[in-house]
Amino acid sequence: MINKNFVSSLEASVQQLKDDNVYKRLNYLESPQSAHVKMEGRGDVLILSSNNYLGLCDQPEVVSAGIKGLEKFGAGTGSVRFICGTFTVHRELEHALAALVGTEASLSYVSCWNANEGLTASIAQEGDLVLSDALNHASIIDSLRLAKSITKCTTGVYAHSDMDDLRAKLKAGSSARRRIIWTDGVFSMEGSIAKLPEILQIARDHDAIVVMDDSHATGVLGKTGRGTAEHFGVLGEVDAITSTLGKALGGAAGGFVAGPEALCDMLTQRSRPQLFSNALPPTVAASALASVNYLTSHPDRVTLLRENTRYFRGSIEEAGFKPLAGETPIVPIIVGETSAAIRMSDMLLAQGVFVTGFGFPVVPQGQARVRCQISASHSRDDLDRAVAAITSVGRQLGIIS
Ligand SMILES: *Cc1c(COP(=O)(O)O)cnc(C)c1O
DSSP: OOOHHHHHHHHHHHHHHHHTTOOOOOOOBSSOSSSEEEETTTEEEEEOSOOOTTSOTTOHHHHHHHHHHHHHHOSOOSSOHHHHOOOHHHHHHHHHHHHHHTOSEEEEESBHHHHHHHHHHHHOOTTOEEEEETTOOHHHHHHHHHHHHHHOOEEEEEOTTOHHHHHHHHHHTTTSSOEEEEEESEETTTTEEOOHHHHHHHHHHTTEEEEEEOTTTTTTSSTTSOOHHHHTTOTTOOSEEEEESSSSSOSSSBEEEEEOHHHHHHHHHHOHHHHHSOOOOHHHHHHHHHHHHHHHHOTHHHHHHHHHHHHHHHHHHHTTOOBOOOSSSEEEEEEESHHHHHHHHHHHHHTTEEOEEEOTTTSOTTOEEEEEEOOTTOOHHHHHHHHHHHHHHHHHTTSOO
16 A cells, blocks of 8 residues: 555645645646647647747658658667667757857757766866856756755855856866866856857856856757857857757757767766666657758758847837847746736637746746747748737736727
């Protein structure tokens, strides 16, 4: 018999989340991720909360590559790569990813979470200093925690995009053996871009290493979607880049670390998710490879994404909202209280528009927001419909007049 106390205490915790209005309800989809989806019990819904930036989740070339990968390689290796063999499609994918983000090599993982988690502990040692931007993704935060407990390296957090704070903390750590700076390329709750050129300069001044998680930028930023480094014209200058295959690049799953050959080789030897967990399923690797190839041969998708973003930002400002300024397809509309963000999101869904609201503690108190995300797959009609719905709900809630 299972432990009843365990179950009842879990039930009480879940009830508390419901009482606090922070319980997450899942919406089930009956069709592929796209600009519109078929949502169980709701029918056609317009999605403005997906990371499907390039609309590749249901791109025919991406889907058929996955089917072919499954047929050619089967479901998977049945073990980890160094024990049982790795597939040629993984090597092909890793070459394509490295070429895309402008590094010598790359190594794939089942998720960017895994890639990040394994990285810090593999490159830091006791006596090293690892600094992280205050708004970095949860996977980076956990990566530092893990590295600290495994290696006894020193970790620290600098204020978000505060270059003076970063400089001061590096200076204080000048006796460290190795200094590592971790930053997101694009910060997901703000839609803001890291000050990469300054971070690189500061890193050179203080003999530090820059590791950038480009999950929201790969396929999105830069003229041809090569990410934050392309956006700033510094391709090839970042020591290590991590990113996901679960957003713009097909949206299935998977992540990677890209950098010098020696780094990827070292991670193959040392990184624990690489050593103790299976590789990306070949069907996913094949779809991701097709996504990279699609992006490379269709840079117009990136242009379309940028134009859609500009159009949506302009329309939403015209309607009287004040979205956080920026140029990424993440457009957060600040509504104030957490309850307002949740109500706005619920009311929009009732009108057939799916946008997620975020409140405290995910974002600071009083800065709750609905976060709109634009895709190249949105038509102008879709964007107009979204703006009309957001405007009508915004008026009902008194957020705009
Ligand atoms: C989404 C995201 C991740 C996680 O990616 P997965 O491949 O889904 O694990 C990691 N880092 C950042 C910055 C992200 O936005």
